[in-house]
Amino acid sequence: MRLILNVWRQESPEHKGAFERYEANDLDPHMSVPEMLDHLNQGLIKKGVEPIAFESDCREGICGQCGIVINGEVQSPESHCTTCQTHLRSFRDGEELYLEPFRAGAFPVKKDLIVDRSAFDRIVAAGGYIGANTGQGNEANSILITHDRAEQAMDAAACIACGACVATCKNASASLFTAAKMHHLNSLPQGEPEAQQRALKMVEQMDAEGFGACSFTGACEVVCPQSISIQHIVEMNRYWRKAL
Amino acid sequence: MLEAKIPEGRLEEKWRNYKAKCRLINPSNRRKYKVIVVGTGLAGSSVAASLCELGFQVEVFTFHDSARRAHSVAAQGGVNAAKDYVNDGDSVWRMFYDTIKGGDFRAREANVYRLAECSASLIDQAVAQGVPFAREYSGYLSNRSFGGVQVSRTFYARGQTGQQLLLGAYQALMRQSTRKSMQLHTRHEVLDLIVHEGKARGVVVRNLDTGELSSHFGQAVVLATGGYGKIYYLSTLAMNCNASAIWRAHKRGAYMAAPSWTQFHPTSLPQLGSYQSKLTLMSESLRNDGRIWVPKTPGDQRAPGDIPDAERDYYLERRYPSFGNLAPRDISSRAAKERIDAGCGVGPMRNAVYLDFRDAIQRLGLDAIRQRYGNLFDMYRKITGSDAYKEPMMIAPAAHFSMGGLWVDYELMSNVEGLFVLGEANFSDHGANRLGANSLLQACVDGYFIAPHTVMHYLAGERIDGPQEEQLQEVGERLLQQCSADLKEMLDRKGNKTPEEFHKELGAVLYGKCGLSRNRKDLLEAKEELRKLKDEFDLNLLVSGASKNINFELEKAGRVRDYLEMAPLIIQDALQREESCGAHFREEHQSEEGEAQRNDEEFQYVSVWEYKGSNEFELHREHLDFEFVKVSERSYK
Ligand SMILES: Cc1cc2nc3c(=O)[nH]c(=O)nc-3n(C[C@H](O)[C@H](O)[C@H](O)COP(=O)(O)OP(=O)(O)OC[C@H]3O[C@@H](n4cnc5c(N)ncnc54)[C@H](O)[C@@H]3O)c2cc1C
Ligand code: FES
Numbered sequence: 001m002r003l004i005l006n007v008w009r010q011e012s013p014e015h016k017g018a019f020e021r022y023e024a025n026d027l028d029p030h031m032s033v034p035e036m037l038d039h040l041n042q043g044l045i046k047k048g049v050e051p052i053a054f055e056s057d058c059r060e061g062i063c064g065q066c067g068i069v070i071n072g073e074v075q076s077p078e079s080h081c082t083t084c085q086t087h088l089r090s091f092r093d094g095e096e097l098y099l100e101p102f103r104a105g106a107f108p109v110k111k112d113l114i115v116d117r118s119a120f121d122r123i124v125a126a127g128g129y130i131g132a133n134t135g136q137g138n139e140a141n142s143i144l145i146t147h148d149r150a151e152q153a154m155d156a157a158a159c160i161a162c163g164a165c166v167a168t169c170k171n172a173s174a175s176l177f178t179a180a181k182m183h184h185l186n187s188l189p190q191g192e193p194e195a196q197q198r199a200l201k202m203v204e205q206m207d208a209e210g211f212g213a214c215s216f217t218g219a220c221e222v223v224c225p226q227s228i229s230i231q232h233i234v235e236m237n238r239y240w241r242k243a244l
Numbered sequence: 245m246l247e248a249k250i251p252e253g254r255l256e257e258k259w260r261n262y263k264a265k266c267r268l269i270n271p272s273n274r275r276k277y278k279v280i281v282v283g284t285g286l287a288g289s290s291v292a293a294s295l296c297e298l299g300f301q302v303e304v305f306t307f308h309d310s311a312r313r314a315h316s317v318a319a320q321g322g323v324n325a326a327k328d329y330v331n332d333g334d335s336v337w338r339m340f341y342d343t344i345k346g347g348d349f350r351a352r353e354a355n356v357y358r359l360a361e362c363s364a365s366l367i368d369q370a371v372a373q374g375v376p377f378a379r380e381y382s383g384y385l386s387n388r389s390f391g392g393v394q395v396s397r398t399f400y401a402r403g404q405t406g407q408q409l410l411l412g413a414y415q416a417l418m419r420q421s422t423r424k425s426m427q428l429h430t431r432h433e434v435l436d437l438i439v440h441e442g443k444a445r446g447v448v449v450r451n452l453d454t455g456e457l458s459s460h461f462g463q464a465v466v467l468a469t470g471g472y473g474k475i476y477y478l479s480t481l482a483m484n485c486n487a488s489a490i491w492r493a494h495k496r497g498a499y500m501a502a503p504s505w506t507q508f509h510p511t512s513l514p515q516l517g518s519y520q521s522k523l524t525l526m527s528e529s530l531r532n533d534g535r536i537w538v539p540k541t542p543g544d545q546r547a548p549g550d551i552p553d554a555e556r557d558y559y560l561e562r563r564y565p566s567f568g569n570l571a572p573r574d575i576s577s578r579a580a581k582e583r584i585d586a587g588c589g590v591g592p593m594r595n596a597v598y599l600d601f602r603d604a605i606q607r608l609g610l611d612a613i614r615q616r617y618g619n620l621f622d623m624y625r626k627i628t629g630s631d632a633y634k635e636p637m638m639i640a641p642a643a644h645f646s647m648g649g650l651w652v653d654y655e656l657m658s659n660v661e662g663l664f665v666l667g668e669a670n671f672s673d674h675g676a677n678r679l680g681a682n683s684l685l686q687a688c689v690d691g692y693f694i695a696p697h698t699v700m701h702y703l704a705g706e707r708i709d710g711p712q713e714e715q716l717q718e719v720g721e722r723l724l725q726q727c728s729a730d731l732k733e734m735l736d737r738k739g740n741k742t743p744e745e746f747h748k749e750l751g752a753v754l755y756g757k758c759g760l761s762r763n764r765k766d767l768l769e770a771k772e773e774l775r776k777l778k779d780e781f782d783l784n785l786l787v788s789g790a791s792k793n794i795n796f797e798l799e800k801a802g803r804v805r806d807y808l809e810m811a812p813l814i815i816q817d818a819l820q821r822e823e824s825c826g827a828h829f830r831e832e833h834q835s836e837e838g839e840a841q842r843n844d845e846e847f848q849y850v851s852v853w854e855y856k857g858s859n860e861f862e863l864h865r866e867h868l869d870f871e872f873v874k875v876s877e878r879s880y881k
Binding site: 011012028030031032034035038039042044045046048049050051053055056057058059060061062063064065078081085087089110111114116117118120121124125126128129130131132133134135136137138139140141143144145146147150151153154157158160161184185188190191 | 290293294297308309310311312313315317318327329365367368369370371372373374376377378379380381382383384385401402404407408411414415416418419421422430453482483484516517519520521522524525623626627629692693696740742744745786788789793794796797
């Protein structure tokens, strides 16, 4: 299989970037996108060209490291997939692809396809936790949690912090990310005592990081590899209003 | 010389006795001590958060861009705890015994007992942190069973248990990260361990974004850097998992225990092509309802659905009737290899076996199966493009977990004083084979429940600023210069083979000759091949780019170099152990039915290796005393 790849090359945050064109031959349709880039890079290195910098680690859709934009779409052609779970079989032989980093003010480009997503960590540090010290905890079954409630919390907690929601949103909003964490914790009895504080602090940090307001388009939910629902954003707004 | 420091008393009293007697530090003095923690997986995040909560200064390093991406995030199946919620006869004792037996009687009794003893509290704590474990409709926590045991003691959060436990630990870490006493450095890789006057006192790190090197000092160093199964190239581990931190610590004097004990997981997806960079694990929990089989006739090309039951070989059920498809991992993997080698493998490369849900779907209905395993079936479809509700999955064994690692005593301290090693990076609780769902537990228990006490105990005996502090800075500076020269030297080599190519070759040698089964002849050959490969690496390495910015090739080159240095020790360890135990199967030592034969008379010890300079290692033995269990043949028939 053969593909024409236009890849965003940018030396550092300070440099200007541009697309470079490469031809990738001898591809296998079952390769994942990172495997394709590995293959391309091996060739570039041999030619003395600096390889394309991109990130990936688990390559099974759970670490959230690998997201990039392909042909202007954050969404993988295989729906609700990360970049590492996107295979070349979703593209046509000979097709021309454009690969570029996630674009968002709060996610500065570090190099080529790599962006800095540390803003997410700071949102969690602001309040995305339950303030129980380690080593403690009541007997686990002493507080019952209904099956549905636990499942709902898990739906929210499944977020992998890949940033696809931000990258696809026209306002570059981090609402889905923030809301998922907030709702996961606020909806559990263990997280309830801090619910209001959490809502205020996380939203405040989200704004401070320069993420935009929710666009109400639902685009985030469509691209989310974990299919996290925008319903959580509704809940976030409710918590936040209540806390004011 | 190898003092395991096991406390006195009956098994169930040991840990209590230890805690009752261990030294403490007054809360207001704790902030004067600094602990360096390397790694933010379950073990690293949990210990860093705990120490910071206690009031110590903590400096944390991870090469990941966020603590939450450590490879613990990928664990799917679950975490064990002896809660006996199911009322099926579980207890701390039974969990201890299962783990000792699962490890083929090659682990320390006292450590394993403590693991089982602390397991229940871990679940309590995880729930307090908001980990959304699966629940019954009644609201009670739900359990399932895993390989190698006959009770249901596994807690799970869908197929994302590792992620959820890690997020609990990560959130605890981030909660502390805004305090002055915590410094968290992401995208920083540890290149060397600073040992001064026989004690671990710091690390040399490289900022992976800027290339800048720096030294950092403390009164103790904790390594929680995970497993090194990626040395096999194709494995279930993440791309960047490595042995570098523990290997470099080994070269600074820390002993390495049982490095050849690597677990091959029986339910990975098979390799499909040479481009493949990793193998994806399918959770072992699938073996609860899936039946494993191959065609009886070698080379049978028919579609699975066309092969009638009478012509299928459900080889695990046949060989191990009482455990069947839930036989432990080493045994299941070896049984699969035996059938694949016999020509009965399936799939395009004939390197797989079937995991079939047909009968379970008939028995329980499609909905029940979807509810139990829906996300795993989805994942299978995403990767392979095929539908496991309709046709069986194809699975194969893959390198997965390192039972071996840096040797530690009961306090999780290595022979180098002040160097603590936690989680998968150490050798402690799993013996020669780890039971499923025990290692998330171990990483958490090490970090939340054990190290906070043992590290404090150690620090209480340390001076905060002795007269040697100036010398310490000098040692740090000297090591930093050495690391810098090493990096430059690799960049200057300008050969024509990339780190990736070396890594692939290394993996092929290890899979072929020191994998699921080993024999003397192959091991000797491997030793020679590895020597040549390392020589070639030293001459012909090609690393592109520079050292002053993001350069993944340079990072990879360092990791592959460490793997190439470590591989000969793995071979030596496998050669030296003339018995079969757990994951270490020496073909010379098997029964007529092909079962592993242990040799307790000569090998009831852990092999502990000391680094003696280029490719020379000296063996020390930690004899294993079994005071509380009777060492028996490990049968799952
Ligand atoms: C696919 C898969 C599924 C699994 N499923 C299960 C399961 O269901 N149940 C179970 O009990 N176990 C499971 N395991 C095993 C379990 O996940 C691991 O043993 C455990 O998570 C290891 O945790 P850790 O904290 O020791 O290491 P890790 O989580 O691997 O963390 C290592 C950390 O060290 C850092 N690091 C490493 N080297 C350096 C360096 N040189 N400098 C700086 N930082 C460094 C990394 O950045 C990372 O933060 C699974 C493993 C895999 C691979
Ligand atoms: S590499 Fe981990 S999600 Fe893609």
